[in-house]
Amino acid sequence: MSNERRGGSRRESGDGQQPRRPARSGGQSGNRSGGQAGKQGGRQGGNFRGGSSAKSRAQANAPRRRPAQSSEPARDVHVEDGVRLQKVLAQAGLGSRRASEELIANGRVEVDGQLVTELGVRVDPATAVIHVDGLRIQLDQAKVTIALNKPLGVVSTMDDPKGRPTVADLIRNREERLFHVGRLDADSEGLLLLTNDGELANRLSHPKYQIAKTYLVTVEGEVYPRIGRELLKGVELDDGVAKMDAVHVLQQIDGFAMLEVVLHEGRNRIVRRMFEAVGHPVTRLVRTRIGPIPLGDLKAGRTRVLGRTELGTLMNAVDL
Known part of the structure; x- marks a missing residue:
């Protein structure tokens, strides 16, 4: 990833x-x-x-512009029993599941400060901090x-x-x-x-x-x-x-x-x-x-x- x-x-x-x-x-x-x-x-x-x-x-x-990432190794933000990232984005009002997949594939989504481009990533909506195009997304409806x-x-x-x-x-x-x-x-x-x-x-x-x-x-x-x-x-x-x-x-x-x-x-x-x-x-x-x-x-x-x-x-x- x-x-x-x-x-x-x-x-x-x-x-x-x-x-x-x-x-x-x-x-x-x-x-x-x-x-x-x-x-x-x-x-x-x-x-x-x-x-x-x-x-x-x-x-x-x-x-505010998000700060540039340091040279430290990237962290794995995948949560094995979590919810697929594209589903979380769709539920947050970012569009359909397909549209959310395109956001991820195009490198527009960050989870906990890490850029995510793979569609298989799962996250915990209760704890994940997600940004799309640099803007924080409120997951708690x-x-x-x-x-x-x-x-x-x-x-x-x-x-x-x-x-x-x-x-x-x-x-x-x-x-x-x-x-x-x-x-x-x-x-x-x-x-x-x-x-x-x-x-x-x-x-x-x-x-x-x-x-x-x-x-x-x-x-x-x-x-x-x-x-x-x-x-x-x-x-x-x-x-x-x-x-x-x-x-x-x-x-x-x-x-x-x-x-x-x-x-x-x-x-x-x-x-x-x-x-x-x-x-x-x-x-x-x-x-x-x-x-x-x-x-x-x-x-x-x-x-x-x-x-x-x-x-x-x-x-x-x-x-x-």
Whole structure:
């Protein structure tokens, strides 16, 4: 059996969020997370990106290339009483048994880090780590990960003693016991991920993996270039210095500015506190991306199950 490892690149899936015109006041302008920016002649801003921070943001957002195999002898991944690899792939939604055999024969399948090209290989679906074209394949059909567009006024908990609307109210039709990854305040909106995969959730929340998050933010006042540089350099907060990875001023009009910002910080209300510290209170905040997963055109209060490619890029981002 030839077990030489093959590298390959992967593309980020999905498109980003379209910006919308900032609100004229501190009130809310609806639950839509995107839309065309206002056509009135607002002053446009620029891009500000940090050095190492921008690099870490790119690494966190992009699907990761599998590492090249070492020169050590290949390991035999065959499990005598296991299930044929092509059957496992077919059951995972990779196509028919015949199509799965072609994937193997064409050198597109790895099992536990080993390239497999022979059709007689059997694996244990409960323990095998399988990649196809460099993307991790979820073999456990009981595990699911979904994207949710959290509306304004909904709290990021499964139960609220104050009786406020919760994330649980939006997924009552799901049979799985899901828990959310990260939080959004009640007065913020946008992308949340929910899953019943405990290992995936733990890694997405762990600072080690520096999963970048992207936000559309409307703030009071005109944001000058020095403010962008200050946010990149670091802002002193009561719980330590916080830095943004990228700041892009999209539009400035009528005393308000709309920006796209990227950061991997996960502290409570971090975006709002950073802008407050530089003198620009936030009037609207929408999260549009978590790592490689975009909010896209998902409507407020709706969910969608991550597809195989999206889930694979997300798992690769946290080295699963």
